[in-house]
Amino acid sequence: MPKMSPVPDDVSKGFWDACNEGRLVVQSCNSCSWLQHPPRPECYSCGSADMGWREMNGRGKIHGYCVMHDSRIRALQEHQPFIIAVIELEDAPEIKMFSHLPGTPVDDNVPVGDAVAVWFEETKGSDQKVAEWKVIG
Amino acid sequence: MASTEWFQADRYRAKEGLGVWEHKGKAAIAGLGNSPTTRRWDGDLSTSLGAWTMLAAQRALDDAGITKDEIDGVISCPQGMGDEWGAERGYFPAPYDSEDGLSGVSAHWLVKNMGLENVKTTYHAPGCMSTALVAGAEVVGSGEAKTILVVRGTGNMPGRYHQTPGDTVGGPQQWTNPWGWQLIPQIAFGFDQYCRKYGSNHDRMAPFILNQRRNGSMFPEGFYYQNRPDDLNLTVDDYLASRWICKPMNMNDCDLPIQTAGAFLITTGERARQMKKKPVYILNHVQQRGVVRSSVETLAETEEFSTSIANKCFEGSGLTAAEVDVFNPYDGFTLFTQSFLEGFGWHGVKHGEAHDFYGDDIRVEGSHPFSSSGGNNGNGRTRWWGFYDSVQQLRGEAGDRQVQVKAETAIAGAFTPQVSDWLVLGTSPD
Numbered sequence: 001m002p003k004m005s006p007v008p009d010d011v012s013k014g015f016w017d018a019c020n021e022g023r024l025v026v027q028s029c030n031s032c033s034w035l036q037h038p039p040r041p042e043c044y045s046c047g048s049a050d051m052g053w054r055e056m057n058g059r060g061k062i063h064g065y066c067v068m069h070d071s072r073i074r075a076l077q078e079h080q081p082f083i084i085a086v087i088e089l090e091d092a093p094e095i096k097m098f099s100h101l102p103g104t105p106v107d108d109n110v111p112v113g114d115a116v117a118v119w120f121e122e123t124k125g126s127d128q129k130v131a132e133w134k135v136i137g
Numbered sequence: 138m139a140s141t142e143w144f145q146a147d148r149y150r151a152k153e154g155l156g157v158w159e160h161k162g163k164a165a166i167a168g169l170g171n172s173p174t175t176r177r178w179d180g181d182l183s184t185s186l187g188a189w190t191m192l193a194a195q196r197a198l199d200d201a202g203i204t205k206d207e208i209d210g211v212i213s214c215p216q217g218m219g220d221e222w223g224a225e226r227g228y229f230p231a232p233y234d235s236e237d238g239l240s241g242v243s244a245h246w247l248v249k250n251m252g253l254e255n256v257k258t259t260y261h262a263p264g265c266m267s268t269a270l271v272a273g274a275e276v277v278g279s280g281e282a283k284t285i286l287v288v289r290g291t292g293n294m295p296g297r298y299h300q301t302p303g304d305t306v307g308g309p310q311q312w313t314n315p316w317g318w319q320l321i322p323q324i325a326f327g328f329d330q331y332c333r334k335y336g337s338n339h340d341r342m343a344p345f346i347l348n349q350r351r352n353g354s355m356f357p358e359g360f361y362y363q364n365r366p367d368d369l370n371l372t373v374d375d376y377l378a379s380r381w382i383c384k385p386m387n388m389n390d391c392d393l394p395i396q397t398a399g400a401f402l403i404t405t406g407e408r409a410r411q412m413k414k415k416p417v418y419i420l421n422h423v424q425q426r427g428v429v430r431s432s433v434e435t436l437a438e439t440e441e442f443s444t445s446i447a448n449k450c451f452e453g454s455g456l457t458a459a460e461v462d463v464f465n466p467y468d469g470f471t472l473f474t475q476s477f478l479e480g481f482g483w484h485g486v487k488h489g490e491a492h493d494f495y496g497d498d499i500r501v502e503g504s505h506p507f508s509s510s511g512g513n514n515g516n517g518r519t520r521w522w523g524f525y526d527s528v529q530q531l532r533g534e535a536g537d538r539q540v541q542v543k544a545e546t547a548i549a550g551a552f553t554p555q556v557s558d559w560l561v562l563g564t565s566p567d
Contacts, residue, residue, distance in 0.1 A: 003315035007307035037431050038312040044428075063435075064333070066325035067384040071317045074302045081381070084322050086433050096431040098316035112333070123315065125304030130315055 005125035028054040058118040063088040099133035144260040144272040149424035158453040160278025162566025165409035165416040168402025170196025174360040186290030187238030189398035197400040202413030210258035210282030216241035217291035242290040258282040266521040267558035271422035290398035325386040328472035330436040335489030345495040353515025355537035360517030392513035421453035421561040442554040443480025454561040463547035465523030468512035506540040523549035
């Protein structure tokens, strides 16, 4: 589903560059190893500004979802209704990302708890790719 | 008076462990005022937010039985919840020559245009009348000002609300907008998580929604009462058949954007006792600004936030859950209200029990008169009906909505479990 293109900034560039390279990363504190997503200028846990990136294995599970019928986002309105799922990473369950779960029927039976795998989808407004997820059972 | 500062962040009571509020009972709400309501602004300056905020403020003065000369402070939430009028549509002669007075009303705009010549203290509070009210409680409680107006004008311009155009997105929304994640999906997702954990479902919201509308049918200041009384006769079938906005949230779980203005007059307890109406003392004020771990607010975080709000309300006022007579938590999206009910444990409701409670007798005549205001769902979007009703209930002036149980204490707040501000009120300052 064609999405708005994120515009990277100084803090987010590492994440989005990795998406363009086909890698899923999460911001990691070089001082205390805290993982955080979305990324911030400093570590939320210890306050350090020495932040890096840790590569994830690209697997997760569906934590929950809702089905959007009337979005404010004009770029998505022609695709309504669509699923917005919350994905919990296998490597870091405290980290959550979003997915439209392409290929999954839009009904009341979205398989919460099922395993998903990341892929990288092109977006509408630029060459920037984003992390998306598909159910793998 | 050219501008106004934001109320100082360190003066909000945002942490647990602060003990009883040092100014408990020193400030009181002594006046209420609300303008008429309408669905949208039509460009008539007599119904602008500026004009209606002045009208609401005058009504609050009249309610207290004092004149504007006694006002020495104004606190405003300066922006409404709707979109801006926008310069492309053209502004008007002064004082309507900018957004100020049209899509929101600043404190200094009100001071200037209402001729409040003795005002020495003004502040702005972001986002919500509730935030301005807790700031007002602190300003009067601490003695910084003696008699103040707390106001908000909140409007609704022609056209669809808050549409988000474009094919690119930066800033914080770069993480959410590509998937369409915003506040509504967050709340719908949170409700789905709640139902999965506790074995409930959306249909079980119907008794609460219908009761909110019923309470709105007894609230003469409200939008539906004034403009759309037929919408207050919502049936279970109507509710269940209304279109999905973001399943499991339907249209009737969402409040209706409206154009209106409200004002609360806060003064010292001592001065309030000399004014026209029975004083309603402020026993505590509380702020909640929860920080989530990642991209979403999980159900565990929602429950943690609501519990913290309750802990702070109780700690600072000295009340217990069993001592709260009137309870008006926010309902602008109805699907998170159960979190407040359970977090406070009002009438003994525990986690997972709210929907059973909704099926009990929650009418204002009954023994569990939950949300006696009818909230935004029963009266249109303001975020202040709960405060308004709580004051009226404690005065014994709620008319057909007057609860039949004891009404000596009340708690009201808005907006979400993560971001909200609360007042604890009482008929006694102690």
